[in-house]
Amino acid sequence: MLYSDTVDSEVLVHKPWFVAAMFLAVFLVLMPFNLAGSGMGELMRPVIGDPAVSGLFGRASIAFVLALLFCINVALIAFLPLRLQVLVVWFELLMLFLAFFQTFNLSLPFIAEKLPFMITQGLLTTVYISAVSIAIATVIAILGAVAKLSNNGFVYAVASFYTSFFRGLPLLMQVYLIYLGLPQLGIIIDAVPAGIIALSLCYGAYMTEIFRAGIQSIDRGQWEASRSLGFGFGLTMRQIILPQSLPVIIPPTGNQFISMLKDSSLVSVIGVWELMFLARTLGQKTFQHMEMLITAALLYWMLSILLELVQARIERHYARSKKR
Amino acid sequence: MKTSAIARGTAALVLALMALPVQAGEVLDRITAAGVIKVATDANWAPQSFVNEQNEMDGFDVDVAKGIAAHLGLKAEFVTPGWDIITAGNWQGRWDMHVGSMTPTSERAKIFSFPAVYYYTPAAVAVHTDSKAASLADLNGKVVGTTTSSTFEAYANQDLVLDVSGAPPFTYEFKPGEVKSYANSSTAFDDLRLGDGTRLDAVVSSLPSILDAEKAGYPIRQLGEPVFYEPLAVAVEHGDAELEAKIAEAVAAMKADGTLGELSKKWYGVDYTKTE
Secondary structure (H helix, E strand, O other): OOOOOOOOOOOHHHOHHHHHHHHHHHHHHHOOOOOOOOHHHHHOHHHHOOHHHOHHHHHHHHHHHHHHHHHHHHHHHOOOOHHHHHHHHHHHHHHHHHHHHHOOOOOHHHHHHHHHHHHHHHHHHHHHHHHHHHHHHHHHHHHHHHHHOOOOHHHHHHHHHHHHHHHHOOHHHHHHHHHHHHHHHOOOOOHHHHHHHHHHHHHHHHHHHHHHHHHHOOOHHHHHHHHHOOOOHHHHHHHHHHHHHHHHHHHHHHHHHHHHHHHHHHHHHHOOOOHHHHHHHOOOOOOOHHHHHHHHHHHHHHHHHHHHHHHHHHHHHHOHHHOO | OHHHHHHHHHHHHHHHHHHHHHOOOHHHHHHHHHOEEEEEOOOEEOOOEEEOOOOOEEOHHHHHHHHHHHHOOOEEEEEOOOHHHHHOOOOOOOOOEEEEEEOOOHHHHOOEEEEEEEEEEEEEEEEEOOOOOOOHHHHOOOEEEEEOOOHHHHHHOOOOOOOOOOOOOOOOOOOOOEEEEEOOHHHHHHHHHOOOOOOOOEEEEEHHHHHHHHHOOOOEEEEEEEEEEEEEEEEEEOOOHHHHHHHHHHHHHHHHOOHHHHHHHHHHOOOOOOOO
């Protein structure tokens, strides 16, 4: 809630002008879609005749009915309590996506057959790579943030060069550079460690900036008060500054974790059998890659939801002081 | 003190230089000692190499690699880096041999040795079943899809060089208006299946992959005769003549006793180990 007050006003979606505008907008958005061939067209047969030849009239009728249903749906949901509203809308959107996936005519037995391998081989590798990279990136980020806020010119230069370089190159290129480039220096590493190094360095650079911003968001007075109490740098950082900056740092960091989880798919180019690699290869022989891609998409999504839940919990934990 | 440092440095340099010729046979020694030869191949190139129902590597290239390994008295182990990673060279012992239908070109010969050509793929052109094109010449000025940095792309761009011995001659049958390159051929077929001319008018790919897509229900058909025969070879890095000799020997033996032809028939239904 941005700001909730106690002034009662009429619900926006129950105002006639808003409902009319919404209806028109949905109607216009639906017009370009040809839904005559779908189940919706069959349902409308008594009105529009044979859906296949109904043309513009059929299209407009279907859009009209759907827009009407949409408006009734929104107006009805507004009567529910907030939590129930969220649940209902989530459920409806999910159903829409399932209906969309349905249009691909997916072979469920094939998915069921491949799912165990996708989880034991693909998902585990993805989680393993992401988890290790997240841990390393966090350490790099703390060090980088302190270095970027340092008065030491050498340290600052190294840290700012690092963040500039690794934020400035596409992650895919970093994966290539580390996998193909390090051997030139005599260090031959396997694909998985190369992927972990690339992910850690890249996300370490992004998170350095997040941590730096978080630390800088703490008022100068906190440092001054801490110094006047005789606290040294380390103690001030650990006990005063970091605990206060964490609520600022956590939401964008959670974002980074989720995005890293998905970017770990880039290491598939160096032949790591993780989720994305399997999604692209398993269905290849039988031309069933849509099945595998959608399965992998759902697996990624579930992992992201897990991370979102963890993030929400941590945020609640740090928001205690702001509760009234 | 200073002289001894220089002397040590010189000694190290001399040793390093001496080490160079000793490297011949190094790979062979290493894999013989390990009992395993690591073979790099694509995991997305059915029926040459792909992941089968048992989630293991399978296909024609994979079978050939296993055959070569067996002739060397070794076990084949497969790694699946991306094609561009393999062709970048500089393998550093991560894998020892590439059996992945690589066309030997003089550009690639700078990085790799090609000890043995083991089969030829006819490259052909596929169009949507709705296409009105009756001959390859009808594709002049059309949008043609291919695979990135492949010979098919080179053919479509009309700068294909097949300078390996035994490569049959060919001619450019058409001049596309635009060439679109995809990461793999199935993505190109996916775009072609959307409709004639929706995104692509034709795809240049290997005949086996076209027939495979057709069999899987893609609404595409082969147009005209194969446009060229691509010789495909085993690739290793330069520097180990003994390994190369062994591989050439193994492939020659497999050709002589008919195993290679059998494998081709098993995977393609046709003997691609000779050109017609």
